[in-house]
Amino acid sequence: MATWHVQTPLDESTVRKMNIGDVVYISGLVFTCRSRLQRWIFDEKQIMPKQYQNFNVLIHAGPIIVEEENKYRLVSFMPTSSLRFEKWGADSIEQWNLRMIVGKTTMGDDTLRKMVEKGCVHVSPQSVSPNLWIDSIEIIGVELKEELGSIEAPWILKCTELGPFVVDMDSKGNNLFDTIDDTVELNRQNAFSMLGIDEEFKPTKLYGVKRKTE
C-alpha cells in the first residue's frame, strides 16, 4: 500500500494510480461542501462562484470557524459523512471536475461509476482527531456565507500535509469497505452463536407482513 503526498490541483494520471488502502496527505487549496451548497447549486439551479473552478479537491466538512476582529479562526475541523450527499455525488464530480472527495462513511454506486469514468477517488479519516488537523489548515476565504450559513458555506482552505486519509474508493471501481463487509458477514453468524441464536431462527414479523402473491 502506497503513501501519497499530493499537491492540489490533482491531475488525472496521479489519481488513477491510487488504490484502496493507500494513505494520502494533502497540500494546497481545497474547498468544503455540505448539503445546503449542493441543494443550492444542483436543485435550486444557482451559480457556483467562479473561483471554485480552480479547486478539484472537495472536503465534506462543516468546520467551526469563529470570526474575531475581522479575522477567521479555525476552531475545529473533521471530515463529515459523505453518504448523505450521494444524490449529488456524480453531478459534483462531473460539474466541478473533482479528482478527490474527502469524507467519512464512503459513498454509493452512482458516485463510484462517475469516479471510474472521470478519474476521481474518495478518501476517509480513520480517526476523529480535529486537533491533529487544524494546525495543517489555513483559512483563505469563503463565499455564500450569508446565503448558506457558516458551516454549510464553501470555505476555501490551504492545507499543508493534511492527513492521513485512506483511499476507500478508487477509480478502478473498488471500495475498501466492501472488504470489511465480507469480514463482518463471516463474523455475524459467530456473534449469533455466542448469543445462542439458532441459524434457523426467523423473527416473527409484527408489521410489513404481506399476503403471498402467486
Added chain:
Amino acid sequence: MIQEKTYRPVLYDCIKRSSTTISEDVLMAFDQAIARETSDRAREGLKHTYESIKMAKERQNPACPDTGWPLFYFKVGNECTLEGGLLSLEKAARDAVIQATKEGYLRSTMKHPLTGADPGNNIGENIPHFTYKFTEGDELEIMYAAKGGGSECFGGTRHHVVAFADGIQGIEKFIIEAYIDASRAGAICSPNILGIGIGGTADIAADLAKQAASLRSIGSHHPDPQFRKIEEDLYQAINALGVGCMGVGGDTSVFAVHVEYAYTHIAGICVAISSNCMVARRAASRILSDQSVVTIKNPQWFEGGR
C-alpha cells in the same frame, strides 16, 4: 433556594466541558482498547483520536466539531427550589447555548428541518431539549449531552418492535443486525457506547436508550442480573464482529453496552438502540442548596433511582 447567579454559570460550564473535556471513563476505555487492539489501522485511529481528545482539553477547544443536538438533563430534588423556577432555568440554559455557540464551543448545527435555515445560535423549535427526573433531596444536578449527528443519523439510533414470542433471541438479533447496518464505514464513529431501551412505548424505549448511551458511565452495570447479562453478552458478541475503530476492521467496536428497561404491553416489545460516538460528549455538575457546586467526573443519571 438555588440562586440564578449560581446555576447560570454552571449551565455554561457543563456545555463547555462536554465539548472540550472528555470524561475519565471514556479516556480509560481508550487506554484499554489501544492496549488490546491487534489491527494496526484501528490502533492508529484510536491513538490519533485519543491524542486529539487530550489536546482538546489543553487547548480548550471542541474534541469534535459536530456538537450535534443540545440536550439538557435535569435531576431535580423534590425539595429543591430554584430562583425564578424551572422556566428561568430553561431560559438560562438557552442563553448558555447561545454564548457557547458564539464562542465556538458548540457549532451552529441546529437548522430548520425543511429549509435548512440557520439561526446561527442552536436555538429553535423544541431545541435545546430538556428532560427531567425527580429525586429525593434539595439538590439540582445538571447534565449536558452534545449528541453528534453521525451516531444519530445513520442507523445508530432506531427502534423495532419484537414479538414477545421471540424473547431475548429476537431482541438480540435485532440489535446485532442494526449495529452491523449502522457501523459500516465509520458512519457512527465506532467504538460506540451502545444504549438499549427495552419495553415501554417507542418513545419511552428510545428515551431510555439515549440516556443509557449518553448518561451512564462506562463500566457501570444494570443492577438487575437479567439485564446485566444482556449487556455483557452483547458486548462480547458485537466486539466479535470485527467492525473496529471507524469501521476499518478491529477488535473494539463498542466500549460498552448499556441496557435500560420499562414494563410494557407484551403484544410487541419495543427495542430501541442509541449509539454514542467514541468522542462521547457529556458533562455534569451538582448544585447544593448552600450554592456550592460539585463537578461530577462521570455522569450519574441513573444513580439514586431508575
